[in-house]
Amino acid sequence: MDGDDELRRGRGCFVTAIAVAGTVAALVVLALLWVNRAANDPASRGYRLLQVVRGEKPAEEWVTEVIIGRLAKKADLPPEQVAALERELGPISRDLPWLSEGEKHKLAALIQASIEDGRLTDDEIAAIREYSYRSARDGNAKP
Numbered sequence: 191m192d193g194d195d196e197l198r199r200g201r202g203c204f205v206t207a208i209a210v211a212g213t214v215a216a217l218v219v220l221a222l223l224w225v226n227r228a229a230n231d232p233a234s235r236g237y238r239l240l241q242v243v244r245g246e247k248p249a250e251e252w253v254t255e256v257i258i259g260r261l262a263k264k265a266d267l268p269p270e271q272v273a274a275l276e277r278e279l280g281p282i283s284r285d286l287p288w289l290s291e292g293e294k295h296k297l298a299a300l301i302q303a304s305i306e307d308g309r310l311t312d313d314e315i316a317a318i319r320e321y322s323y324r325s326a327r328d329g330n331a332k333p
Contacts, residue, residue: 235259250286254279262305271310275301278315282322289322297322 228236238255241247255276262272279301286294300321304314 251279254282254286258301261302265305266308267305267310271305274315275305275310275318278319282319 224236225240228234228240231237235256238247238252242249242252258275258279259272262275267275282297289297297318300318304310304318
């Protein structure tokens with residue numbers, strides 16, 4: 191009887207190992223398909239994430255783009271206005287480490303207030319630029 195129990199346990203471990211290996215292989219294949227698809231679609235978040243992984247873009251800039259994209263989608267902002275806002279926020283996101291938490295909060299509130307009506311004017315972009323540049327470049331590092 192002990193031999194039969196050991197044989198069953200051995201088979202159970204073998205079956206479990208095969209199931210785990212199959213699951214891991216399937217996940218690897220799915221990850222590779224996602225990377226391939228993301229690498230070929232510059233409009234996707236995956237493409238932008240790969241830019242961060244490759245060192246082509248700072249992580250802060252990617253996070254800023256994701257947040258702005260979600261806010262813009264929620265506000266039904268037209269694509270050309272989203273692109274203008276992202277272009278403006280690229281340099282701003284590199285300056286974020288120089289802003290205090292209060293200044294970051296004020297900047298986020300300014301951006302949200304600018305897009306909540308579903309449109310973004312040149313004056314609103316200029317106000318965002320002015321606030322961020324003034325705050326980040328006042329010569330006072332605020333970690």
